Amino acid sequence: MTTATAQAFPNIAFIKYWGNRDAHFRIPSNASISMNLGGLETRTQVTFDPALKNDQLTLNGKPQSGKSLERVSAVLDLVRQMAALQRFARVESNNNFPTGVGIASSASAFAALSLAASAAAGLALSEAELSRLARRGSGSACRSVPGGFVEWQAGEDDLTSYAFSIASPGHWDLSDCIAIVSQAPKPTGSTEGHALAASSPLQAARLADTPRRLDFCRRAILDRDFEAFAEVVEQDCHLMHAVMITSTPPLLYWQPATLAVMQAVMDWRKNGLPVCYTIDAGPNVHVLCPTASAAQVISGLTLITGVEKVLAARPGGPTHLV
Amino acid sequence: MTTATAQAFPNIAFIKYWGNRDAHFRIPSNASISMNLGGLETRTQVTFDPALKNDQLTLNGKPQSGKSLERVSAVLDLVRQMAALQRFARVESNNNFPTGVGIASSASAFAALSLAASAAAGLALSEAELSRLARRGSGSACRSVPGGFVEWQAGEDDLTSYAFSIASPGHWDLSDCIAIVSQAPKPTGSTEGHALAASSPLQAARLADTPRRLDFCRRAILDRDFEAFAEVVEQDCHLMHAVMITSTPPLLYWQPATLAVMQAVMDWRKNGLPVCYTIDAGPNVHVLCPTASAAQVISGLTLITGVEKVLAARPGGPTHLV
Structure with missing residues (x-):
């Protein structure tokens, strides 16, 4: 598979994450608890294309460059590394809710990106692996990977810091x-x-x-x-x-x-x-x-x-x- | 002397007092720094009158009873004890600024009361003694006793918790x-x-x-x-x-x-x-x-x-x- 589309929801934290123990790996200073926000959706398609000379990102139809593209490429790099893949990717992401105004659009964005990119690269990651990958793009994105009510255990390093469901959406x-x-x-x-x-x-x-x-x-x-x-x-x-x-x-x-x-x-x-x-x-x-x-x-x-x-x-x- | 009138200013704390080590004596959990608010004034007259059967308080022309009278009587009791006096007092207090809306009217009120009552009882208290007395009525009132910029040392007990000037009004x-x-x-x-x-x-x-x-x-x-x-x-x-x-x-x-x-x-x-x-x-x-x-x-x-x-x-x- 070289293309895949994923859907993810933002989440709202009931017990908040604020401060990092390790900013590079986004290992949080404390664990947190959240709920996924069904109805608010990010849909992201990732295509690894041998014709591309670099990664491309469109967000809500608008081509992106600079910091937002760099953050996406950093996650794509991790996927390429895991899959031993050398192609660049075209990423198209759309939200059905306002972006960048503090409704956790980065959480759903990096959760959807992680699943779409890893699937497009032919990887079948476990929920915990996906959660860890999403965390690298945006800390709270790791909480959007599992469903319903979610706890992100702070962990001590990249391997142990991921989220899991504590109760289903129902x-x-x-x-x-x-x-x-x-x-x-x-x-x-x-x-x-x-x-x-x-x-x-x-x-x-x-x-x-x-x-x-x-x-x-x-x-x-x-x-x-x-x-x-x-x-x-x-x-x-x-x-x-x-x-x-x-x-x-x-x-x-x-x-x-x-x-x-x-x-x-x-x-x-x-x-x-x-x-x-x-x-x-x-x-x-x-x-x-x-x-x-x-x-x-x-x-x-x-x-x-x-x-x-x-x-x-x-x-x-x-x-x-x- | 059986009657005296005092004027006091409220104060605004730059380093705040919040929480008591001893609520009865109003020994604060931390020291504080404030400035007296010249222009906003409380003027209080106290008269010890042998004809009175109990303490009387009028605030901005309105007779008071219940809690606000009790708080005033508690300070008058301390004065009576120091002066070995058994008379009740008539207290008339007026503010030229809004009362009870968080502009520290209790600070200027108890500072003025402490000086007027002690003078009317024939006492000549030092600034530190007056500050300690005012504190018993309302903690931050102790800061309205000295002039200008004032520090209230938390102290450890009734004797050591009082305020003093650190800089003059000018x-x-x-x-x-x-x-x-x-x-x-x-x-x-x-x-x-x-x-x-x-x-x-x-x-x-x-x-x-x-x-x-x-x-x-x-x-x-x-x-x-x-x-x-x-x-x-x-x-x-x-x-x-x-x-x-x-x-x-x-x-x-x-x-x-x-x-x-x-x-x-x-x-x-x-x-x-x-x-x-x-x-x-x-x-x-x-x-x-x-x-x-x-x-x-x-x-x-x-x-x-x-x-x-x-x-x-x-x-x-x-x-x-x-």
Whole structure:
């Protein structure tokens, strides 16, 4: 096979990854837990073509060069090495959701790329091998490889740092209602951000408390205990943003509308609605709830000043060939 | 003397006090540095009157009862004990600025009360004694007793925990332009908030880094080095709010307009204006700058959506009799 197409979903982390133990291999400073976002999709076709003089990438129909092409070529290099292949590749990738605004498009992109490229090269990688490969392109991409609810064990090196499912997509019907408050590119990308984590006087304390939060979150998911889930998800989000804003230089990703959504969600929960939020390295707010409450949450979010639109997702499956 | 009137200024902390080692005596978990806010004034008259059957308090012309009267009586009890006095007191206190909205009105209130009550009881307390007495009413009130730029040494007990000047009001002409984004009472008062500090997994790390920030801030003030001052003041603010929002339950004092002001101030500074912010346990933002830039800062703040009004203050003197 010299061409293959894969589909992958981005993911939202409930227990966040922030800071690397090894930036080159993207070995994280702490383990993390996430859910794939079914409904938001990246579809990537990779063709190894002997006629090409170098790798080519089109993203949403636009030819790419520079850094984004380099990041893709770095993953293709790993695949070529494993497959003892010397051809360059044509990569066409399309998202059905906004790209580069903090909705983890790099996670689904590198998960889909890893599967499409390895299949096109004739490799049949295991889920763990694919997860490790995706991680090399973008850390959190390793979590988009397995399906449903996923844990990324930090590991100690390239071999031991990969993700696996802790519950299938059908285990718990959660919805992620993503309040988009800005579609502007982030002032500081995640890769640069991770490098600042250690400059915060709070990062070590955040890391020391992480095993407790991982256990608490894993248990809440397995028990489908939304109240416990909400408590730990929001606390973990606050801990990551606490580290971000106390790093040097400080990273303040929140916008006024980010805070308006946070306040609204806390008020709704006080009034009995099962709902909580989490925020990645950007201003947009992921509002989580049982799907039975999603319609109410979405209509509430659209009324908040500064919310441009709301995307919705439910637990997504693994990265797969199409 | 059985009646006396004192005037005091609130203060804004550059290095924040959050969490108590001893809640009863209000011995703080860490030392702090502040500036008195000249222009914002509390004026308090205390009269010990043999005709009274209990303590009476009027605040801005309104008779008070319950908790606020109890807190005042507790300080009067200490004064009565020191003076071997058995009379009850009539206390009349007035502020020329909004009360109970996070502009440290309790600091100026208890500083003025301590001086007026002790003088009315015939006591001539030293500055350190007055500072210790004010601390019993409201921790940060001890910083309003000395003039100008003030450090509150945490101390280890009632005797060693008090504040002193590190620079006179004339040392550095800073302005505090207070952007009022809400005048609603705080959902959680500072006394309750302090009790939550230890529940944050980040408080110990914040405390461990405090000596560094104290030294850095003290040096920046003594050197009138605004750039260094801005860096440490904002980081200290972020550290306190990081602890607040990661406590159980979380305390999120910021409003959307709080964040709009923070972003604006960071942008202005990037563009060369000497300005920084700090935020107490409330949504209002203290925007600090050399007084030469204050007019420009105030007019910029009034243009931000959600800013209701802007108060301005310059370094204030000590609590004094009038």
